[in-house]
Amino acid sequence: MAHLDSEVNEECLRQDLKxxxxxxxxxxxxxxxxxxxxxxxILKIVMVTAQLVRFGLSNxxxxxxxxxxxxxxxxxxxxxYSGIDEDDYSYSVYxxxxxxxxxxxxxxQYHHLKxxxxxxxxxxxxxxxRIGLKVCKRHYKKGTMFPSNETLNIDSDIETDxxxxxxxxxxxxxxxxxNSSFFRLEFxxxxxxxxxxxxxxxDLQTIHFRELPDCxxxxxxxxxxxxxxxxxxxxxxxxxxxxxECKDLNISGSIQKNTQYILVFDAFVIVICxxxxxxxxxxxxxxxxxxxxxxxxxxxKYKRHVCNAxxxxxxxxxxxxxxxSDLMTIIGSILKMEIKAKNLTNYDLCSILLGTSTxxxxxxxxxxxxxxQTYNVLILTMQASLPKVLRFCACAGMIYLGYTxxxxxxxxxxxxxxxxxxxxxxxxxxxxxxxxxxxxxxxIQKKSILxxxxxxxxxYSFISLFIYMILSLFIALIxxxxxxxxxxxxxxxxxxxxxxxxxxxxxxxxxxxxxxxFLSRVCCLRRKGSDDHLILxx
Numbered sequence: 001m002a003h004l005d006s007e008v009n010e011e012c013l014r015q016d017l018k019x020x021x022x023x024x025x026x027x028x029x030x031x032x033x034x035x036x037x038x039x040x041x042i043l044k045i046v047m048v049t050a051q052l053v054r055f056g057l058s059n060x061x062x063x064x065x066x067x068x069x070x071x072x073x074x075x076x077x078x079x080x081y082s083g084i085d086e087d088d089y090s091y092s093v094y095x096x097x098x099x100x101x102x103x104x105x106x107x108x109q110y111h112h113l114k115x116x117x118x119x120x121x122x123x124x125x126x127x128x129x130r131i132g133l134k135v136c137k138r139h140y141k142k143g144t145m146f147p148s149n150e151t152l153n154i155d156s157d158i159e160t161d162x163x164x165x166x167x168x169x170x171x172x173x174x175x176x177x178x179n180s181s182f183f184r185l186e187f188x189x190x191x192x193x194x195x196x197x198x199x200x201x202x203d204l205q206t207i208h209f210r211e212l213p214d215c216x217x218x219x220x221x222x223x224x225x226x227x228x229x230x231x232x233x234x235x236x237x238x239x240x241x242x243x244x245e246c247k248d249l250n251i252s253g254s255i256q257k258n259t260q261y262i263l264v265f266d267a268f269v270i271v272i273c274x275x276x277x278x279x280x281x282x283x284x285x286x287x288x289x290x291x292x293x294x295x296x297x298x299x300x301k302y303k304r305h306v307c308n309a310x311x312x313x314x315x316x317x318x319x320x321x322x323x324x325s326d327l328m329t330i331i332g333s334i335l336k337m338e339i340k341a342k343n344l345t346n347y348d349l350c351s352i353l354l355g356t357s358t359x360x361x362x363x364x365x366x367x368x369x370x371x372x373q374t375y376n377v378l379i380l381t382m383q384a385s386l387p388k389v390l391r392f393c394a395c396a397g398m399i400y401l402g403y404t405x406x407x408x409x410x411x412x413x414x415x416x417x418x419x420x421x422x423x424x425x426x427x428x429x430x431x432x433x434x435x436x437x438x439x440x441x442x443x444i445q446k447k448s449i450l451x452x453x454x455x456x457x458x459x460y461s462f463i464s465l466f467i468y469m470i471l472s473l474f475i476a477l478i479x480x481x482x483x484x485x486x487x488x489x490x491x492x493x494x495x496x497x498x499x500x501x502x503x504x505x506x507x508x509x510x511x512x513x514x515x516x517x518f519l520s521r522v523c524c525l526r527r528k529g530s531d532d533h534l535i536l537x538x
Contacts, residue, residue: 044361048329058211061211069239079105091235092232131167135164219240221236223237276326280326389478392477393474403462404421431466
């Protein structure tokens with residue numbers, strides 16, 4: 001009787017394991033179990049993608065409004081702005097007269113803003129709750145300089161002086177504040193002049209798309225940078241836009257109803273993702289219970305532990321991916337609903353959550369393609385090559401970092417693409433992919449023959465090493481894994497302890513044939529009530 005119990009328990013475990021590793025279609029053919037999770041995932045893909053597209057179109061309006069206002073501000077407040085930034089700064093001046101005119105021009109434009117601007121703009125309060133401009137200048141404390149005699153006497157301590165000019169002062173005679181001692185600049189001591197002011201605006205274009213408008217606060221800063229004292233003052237314009245809740249919105253029409261429909265749709269997406277999250281979490285918990293049954297049985301029967309590879313077979317990475325995606329979608333959808341209701345304005349965080357979740361949702365589709373042998377090659381090749389690729393990248397990364405630091409310190413003063421560490425890393429990555437090679441060689445300055453020769457040796461060695469050797473080895477690692485997988489698909493994969501257990505037949509073939517129905521009935525009768533749900537894992 002004890003032997004029969006052992007046979008029954010082993011057969012029950014084998015049936016549950018076989019059912020667990022079946023595809024949704026195989027489970028339906030075996031037990032007519034409807035693949036709820038498969039249908040739910042397909043519905044979720046459609047819903048999440050539609051939600052993302054809708055949010056992307058709305059976010060596109062926000063980005064366009066900010067960018068267009070920034071361009072408009074540059075044309076309004078920067079004297080002689082051509083419409084194209086010179087570099088990371090807007091433009092530059094080279095005479096004291098041009099510097100004074102640029103400063104006074106920005107102040108005058110601010111005063112006459114409502115008469116000259118085409119946008120829906122108004123004056124905003126600054127950090128001190130005051131309306132107007134704040135002009136600050138930073139300079140060395142004191143000093144004298146005589147370049148012709150090569151003499152310099154200067155105090156390196158930096159002072160900051162600020163002047164607030166309100167609209168009432170601007171309305172008076174302009175000569176009153178222009179002739180102020182504050183604007184008598186000593187350029188040999190001057191480091192920086194900064195003009196800051198706040199403006200408010202309303203984005204009305206959202207009304208055309210049946211959405212509630214957003215109210216913006218633009219924190220604008222014009223910086224005259226003279227830190228280099230090279231005879232060139234760089235002028236920067238920075239506009240930081242913040243969305244705030246409009247205090248009083250009175251809009252007639254169908255906009256409110258459309259907003260309610262969108263909120264209902266987002267709530268439905270949350271419900272779908274929550275259901276998916278619960279089902280996948282339940283599947284992982286049940287899979288861990290099934291693994292515990294198998295480990296205990298294997299240890300009891302064969303007196304040894306199961307290998308780590310078989311232990312990880314029960315941890316479905318796709319479920320973990322779906323759980324992460326569902327959590328991000330739920331949080332992102334809640335933020336989106338708050339943004340739509342104008343209670344929050346954090347578009348960036350919401351975009352990251354919804355965008356990443358949609359990426360993971362579509363990556364999860366590969367799981368169902370993996371049930372077909374033709375498509376499964378990609379997944380198996382990635383799994384087999386990933387450890388080797390990571391180790392290889394760690395070694396190649398050391399060489400890459402060495403070239404990055406070397407190029408930054410040697411070529412930085414002579415090449416625009418090597419001025420900063422991040423720029424050097426991006427430039428070298430472009431060279432690995434074969435982009436912009438000739439321009440990188442040609443733009444090196446020939447002021448120093450030694451550096452010019454070193455740049456040739458540096459670039460030729462880097463390109464030869466990474467393209468012809470390291471990149472080829474990288475591809476070879478993946479190709480080797482692909483060939484191994486193809487060979488296994490033709491000749492069969494090596495059997496692990498778990499797979500051998502699933503292939504085992506009863507010790508007595510005749511007994512199995514005669515009593516298969518009896519064993520099946522006994523298996524169902526002797527299975528614990530707590531184990532019944534294990535056959536419904538997937």
